[in-house]
Amino acid sequence: MTAANPTEHDDPVSSLRARIAQVSAPPMSDAAKHLLDALLEKFPTSAALFYGSGASVSSHEDPTNIIFDFYIIGPSYDALYASGMLGLANKIMPPNVFYFETPSPDGTLRAKYAVLTIDHFESLVSTKTFHSYFWARFAQPCRIYDPNNQMRDRLENALAQSIISFCANAVGLVGKSFTAKELWLAGLNASYKAELRAEDSDRAGKLIESYGDWAATVTAPALRAAGYSVTKENDKITIGETPKPADLSWRMRAMAGAGLSVARLLKGTQTFNGGIDYIAWKIKRHSGIDIGVTEWERKHPLLGAPGAGLRYYRLRAKQKNT
Template identity: 35%
Template sequence: MTSPLSALVAEELALPVEPAVAAMAAAIAARYPNAARAVLFYGSCLRETRLDGLMLDFYLIVSDYRSAYSGGWLAWANKQIPPNVFPFEHDGLVAKYAVLSEADFAALNRPEASSVSVWARFAQPSRLVWAADDAARATAVAAISEAPVTLFELTMPMMGHGTEYQMADVWRRGFQLTYGAELRAERKGRNNSVVDADPDRYERFGLAAGSQIAARRGIGPNGEVPDALSPTAANRRWTKLQRHGKLLTLARLAKATTTYAGGIDYLAWKINRHADAAITIRPWQRRWPILGALSLLPKLLMKGSVR
């Protein structure tokens, strides 16, 4: 039986997108005829209608990596350090897309995930713009339905017992914690602006996530829903996520030099767009992109452009 949260997710995923976005998603899927299962559109461009000059963000969900790449290095790299990320151009628009298997996409939306990178994004709005069939659509809905639950499971113990807060406060705190668990170029207060952009959406999704948690865990004698973790255990969990997430960002950056042409220029563009850092890439940094990217980190960390 479909849960209220899954129904909300399915409804949101089915909302229309710009025709150019749908065309680009179909073109991405066409590159993987033996493996493509779903293409999801997400990120800061989701609410934009003028797409020229923007970098669109997609996730390509595949059946498995061997089928997607016919084996080899890319299949191994995608399995060991998911996802692989590739640049893409179609009809004058530019994008990047990340590749995950259906199994990894489901696992990385759950509370046990070793990083926040997938569930933190899909707890926010997204669109399912291409699906191979109804089964692929249902699988995507089921995976994404876990993302808000994961955010609430890990955030609620961090809210402080005995304090009063609203539903939006949980989301804001959750996103604040996730931003601290990756090397991200975001303006201060980004966790607030994400929620404030559509507070009604986050209220509805939060209530549905809470109901799903209550159904799974039960309700205490005073009407309370027990937290998944104690505050001490939750602090340890977030410390581990923060440590692992920053190391994972560096590993993905190193891997991207083999898959993402011009990756360091994209990195600079994203930092400049989100953090007003005025980063300029030098020729030697393009020649040795891993060293070039690492050379930017001390300055960015000192300025607070990357946290």
């Protein structure tokens, strides 16, 4: 049986933070940094978390064909928003999500960004938060961008807590003995169901493979931090006590997730500024059809969406007949 790494065993959170810092160390792509610098001009006292497809873009891919995903983490909602209503919406149904685009030497770069305060983020990724929406996302590798170097320590701790929350809630799906990949497959697939996300059945496996040794290096220390005694033999992890079955908890998350997903979509029609341009861009990218968004539709996206949708179907029918 392999001996546990002393640092990992004595201070598993420090072990997780070291791995998080390692992932954040390599330079970002020019496109991601350009977007973040432009975006943080709007939020000068904030830091950002960079995750999703854009975080793994290779140098040969065209960044103008990618939607980058960011979380803006600020010190307070008063600092983040001039509007008290936006801050209130963020507190009641987090997060608020917005669309952002900016010119660059490569062409127009696009991003979706969500907004939270650091206090709120720390709360949402803790084990006290029942639903997986936040801690399952941020248990996965992501990058910290903190040009003011004011929040890095707290963000590293919060990301470590995300991993702990994810592993603690997923371990009941796999029992006492498992591989890190088995735990992550079970946890990610359960989290997709909890958000009504229509992912391919092999999506979780592909993600885990793309993350390299992430699951293998963070799972054991996360479980130790959650209070489990852990031994490792080759790639097999064994915990000293049988975890509580988690099927019922995940079914409850899936039931709650249905309502939460609908509520977030409805709220997004009000907060996702520029969203109709983003949708039009995606339609043109995938089908070649330019629906030509009007200024009225930009000002009234919820009312304008049906008309834009009808225009798309007419243009698609015309395209098929030519």
